[in-house]
Amino acid sequence: MEGRFRPQDPGGGSARHAGLPIREDQEGEVVVRPGDSLWTIAAEHLGQRAAPWEIAAEWPRWYEGNRDVIGQHPGRLRPGTVLRRPAETHHGPSPS
Structure with a gap:
């Protein structure tokens, strides 16, 4: 359908870190x-698709x-x- 909004992945990184080397653990x-x-x-460690609630918990x-x-x-x-x-946290049933 024409005229519908299509969100795009912004890609790239934070402008605040532009020009800095990629962080390596x-x-x-x-x-x-x-x-x-x-x-x-x-x-950053959760990834670009992390929801605010996930970051707030992390x-x-x-x-x-x-x-x-x-x-x-x-x-x-x-x-x-x-x-x-x-x-790392493990979600799901604990091993018996």
């Missing part, structure tokens, strides 16, 4: 870059797993800080 570690937040880091896991290097204020990440990726 080193054995499950992430280095904080200027402008990063736990929300943006969690969103970023506290990043904080809990890295509280020792982040400190009491999860909104104050310091560039260069090395964060550990949280353990």
Whole structure:
């Protein structure tokens, strides 16, 4: 049908990170870059199709797993800080 809205995948990355090298995990570690937040880091690791509710559930896991290097204020990440990726969560029935 003509004239119908067709959403497109925006592709690419954040304009905030334009020109920066692609973030590469080193054995499950992430280095904080200027402008990063736990929300943006969690969103990046969940992928482009992550829903806001998924990101909202994920970023506290990043904080809990890295509280020792982040400190009491999860909104104050310091560039260069090395964060550990949280353990994978498994959904579904537990193995017997």
